[in-house]
Amino acid sequence: MEDNINYQDLFRDIKAIIFDLDGTLYRYTPNAEKYFDTAVAQVLYEHGGCETLEEGIALANKSYQETGSCITYVAERLGMYNTQFMPLCDQKLELHGFCQTPKNAAREKALLQALSEKVRPTVLTHASTNMANRVLDHLGIKEIFESVRSI
Secondary structure: OOOOOOHHHHOOOOOOOEEEOEOOOEEEOOOHHHHHHHHHHHHHHHOOOOOOHHHHHHHHHHHHHHHOOOOHHHHHHOOOOHHHHHHHHHOOOOHHHOEEOOOOHHHHHHHHHHHHHHOOOEEEEOOOHHHHHHHHHHHOOHHHOOEEEEO
16 A cells, blocks of 8 residues: 655654654564563573572562563662663563564654654663664664664
């Protein structure tokens, strides 16, 4: 199906656009939560923070249920802040384990490219900057974004 929308006219008055990454520019795979819990638990186990992988998975899951982040309690157990712990997890995560390419990826990319001719879009995310850049590169849209900010 041909896209007949004039994106230049659509974005004429826009000065800035900020995108969230997770759930906005891509969707999680169906088993993403379990995948994240396992990756986080592996890091915890490798650093001596739990006796079994199952114990680590349970802690990551509890952390997610109570704080909205599977790494909060795990990082605390290792005496780290989330921002210190995230890079360790990033190394464990393979994009195919959680990152689902949108069905309308080509159309979304065209929209983002048209938008970037008017303003430079930015990504704001809770993921690390490194992981966000990996995801954007995987989606083929990294060059569209002027900056990626981790909060």
